Amino acid sequence: MIKPDGIRGNFTNQIKRVILQSGFVIVHEMMFQLDVRNVTLFYSEHSEKSFFPNLVEYMTSGPVLVMVIEKTNAIADWRALIGPTDAGKAKVSHPNSIRAMCGSNSERNCVHGSDSPQSAAREISFFFGEISPGIIEHDEL
Ligand SMILES: *[C@@H]1O[C@H](CO)[C@@H](O)[C@H](O)[C@H]1NC(C)=O
Ligand SMILES: *[C@@H]1O[C@H](CO)[C@@H](O)[C@H](O)[C@H]1NC(C)=O
Numbered sequence: 001m002i003k004p005d006g007i008r009g010n011f012t013n014q015i016k017r018v019i020l021q022s023g024f025v026i027v028h029e030m031m032f033q034l035d036v037r038n039v040t041l042f043y044s045e046h047s048e049k050s051f052f053p054n055l056v057e058y059m060t061s062g063p064v065l066v067m068v069i070e071k072t073n074a075i076a077d078w079r080a081l082i083g084p085t086d087a088g089k090a091k092v093s094h095p096n097s098i099r100a101m102c103g104s105n106s107e108r109n110c111v112h113g114s115d116s117p118q119s120a121a122r123e124i125s126f127f128f129g130e131i132s133p134g135i136i137e138h139d140e141l
Contacts, residue, residue, distance in 0.1 A: 002015055005104065018098060031066075032064055033064075087110065098110070
């Protein structure tokens with residue numbers, strides 16, 4: 001997912017270029033304007049945390065671009081490409097990462113990646129309904 005700061009900062013094309021150059025195939029993509037309800041469901045594991053109101057404000061502040069991307073070892077490879085959660089630290093420790101390019105700090109970190117096959121399945125169906133990687137028809141993009 002490219003979060004609102006990534007879209008607003010005009011990083012979408014650069015991020016997609018990195019995705020494609022890294023051997024991923026973008027099999028599905030759609031823009032969404034999330035509302036409070038969507039963010040509360042999507043980040044339900046964070047709903048009791050102190051940063052949650054800020055997370056809702058951030059994630060509803062503009063559209064997000066959600067993509068289903070495929071390759072062998074996709075989850076680990078995407079997480080390596082985006083870099084550490086804290087984009088401020090990423091600028092120092094992982095200067096070539098996507099978060100170093102477009103993020104600001106641990107809350108405004110411009111992209112999201114699923115952290116396991118289970119969360120990928122949940123997050124894909126959250127946005128796209130009951131489709132699962134491997135059986136997705138390739139859309140005309
Ligand atoms: C956005 O980025 C593209 C290149 O990806 C560039 O051509 C365009 O001028 C930029 N637009 C703005 C408003 O910065
Ligand atoms: C977001 O929530 C609205 C209702 O508040 C719903 O209509 C919409 O489908 C939800 N979007 C997603 C991506 O879940």
